[in-house]
Amino acid sequence: MKATAGLLVLLVTVSQGVENPCDGRKDGAQCYGKLGGNIFLHLMDNALSLFRYECQQNKTILFKGGSLRNLSQPPERFSFTPEDGMMKIEKLERTDSANYTIITVGQSGTQNEQWTLLLFVEAPVTSVHIASKCLSQGEQLVSCSSKEGDNVQYKLTLNNQLLKDADLSSGHLQSINVTLKQHVSGQLACSVGNHVSHVLESLLISTCDFINCTSNGTRISGWLPETSKSLCDEYIPRIKAPQSKNYVLIMAGILSALVTLLVISVAIVVLSQKKKQSNTHADEPDLTYADVRIINQPQNKSRIKARQEVEVEYDQVKFSERKRRTVELKQDGCVYANVRRDR
Template sequence: MEAVIGLLLMILGVSHGVETYCDGRQDGAQCYGALGGTVVLQLMDSASEIFKYQWLKKTTSILRGGKNRAVINLIADRSSFTPSDGTFRINDLSRTDGGEYTLMIFDSNGSKSEQRTLLLIIQAPVSSVLLVSECLSQGETRVSCSSEGGDSPQYSWTLDGHTLTDAQLLSGNNETNNITLKPDVSGQLVCSVRNHISGISTCGYMFIVCTLSNGMHISQSVSVSSNSQCIEPTSASTTITDTSVDHSLLIFGLRAAVMILFFIGSAVYFVWKKKKYKEAKGSAVPRKREHQENSVLMVEMRSSASEL
């Protein structure tokens, strides 16, 4: 079943995962990779002319090589190193890939000419975000923004496309996930959640102001024009290629493909069944003898012989 789903994903042109890039040529660089995704680390300008280099995680040598030396990669099954541009690409990132790495470069005399460290942090991407609202007794609106799957989420709010201001808030601020809007504040409220490797927003939530009538609390009405999610632009410090797709579209495509395969399989089966039935029916009908008069003549000749 997994093979079939994988084939259908290729047919539909769907791929998953987040790819990040980080320049690690400065000592103490801090890089981020997405859990299950890919990170491209710029370790050096070029390794082609370096006499000897070694890249370690703590005391474990992950990568080593040099001029006129073979490149040895400890995790070659899911990574690759390009000496010409000094980039190291790691796929299928796991939590254990995170940590501090050290690059050491040696000259032709065997002396260490350069050393620098790089900190790689693995984060789970934000997968979904949800708004929940509640009317309070004085006409205020309490709104909560929750996210799933993301490490170290950061929140921000906009109202009708503009950053939410303190003048519109009774409590909370633009960087918290729980806020309370003042009475008579309404509009299209959007919560955005991001971390260093992903960003996502809610879309289409139109909040109508909570009101009071004759001292009785009237529930807030919420008009949802769309339940889709907007992908936010990435931060300047990390370049991200987000290849995720709308899950509803993926599910629809998979179901359609499965139905098409089912109907094709059913048609082939019934054609084969009909052909086998015709062959079986044909073999059950006795074949007619040709030249039946010759057969009768043979019988009559045998009868005459017996009388003699």
């Protein structure tokens, strides 16, 4: 009865090992184990046919045995079954990540073989959190995170299809945070995993809209998921963008103000120059001219002769357009020079 029980235990062990073993019979094989879990490593074929076999962990002997020698027992948490060459490690620890070297000698004692496998122990991913937040201009920030796990990789899908780069404004498909374009909506799923675990979390996202309304007396204003419109008691039609964000209009207003100030400055300078020139003309003194007239009167020959000896030529010079005042001269037969200043 005891032998039957022992055989049953052995069959269960082999069965468990066959379910998900890591094949370490080739040199350079890589195996991955879950931290705190168990792993089966297929080290060799039937070890009972070998003259000698040995397993080392980072050059430290774990166990050895052969057809002519007693099997040395592996340390605690390790077990080995020579019938199928399967080694089991229970409750994996990080220190179990190591190089395992297997050395075998055939029955003839001359055929030696040696190979190495690498075992990596990783902490599994236990939970995933996915969230979204509306940004300005209708873009949407999506974050996917996990609290635990070693060598974690992220993958995003939309409606069961891989998310495309054309759907992204920034970030990449394997990153924790990405920014989606305005038109993206649907069932967004974030897959987080490593070699020993895999967790999937999904979120239904809708496009973002600028909502300005009241809900139960509270004002709601900002970029929110379009589904938030159902919370509004009184909805105010969407405005394209908050005025504080409309930089183009702000810059246009500033430029218009600068142009207006420039035109006013130029006008002031021109008026100032004209006023200065007007004052300069006003300060100039009035021109003086002489009006010489000769009255023909009977004269004696001596005076005529004297006049002929000295010929004087007069001309009338005018520098002003003002109306000239006429002064009547006395008819006394004399020549007068009347000097006037027009004011």
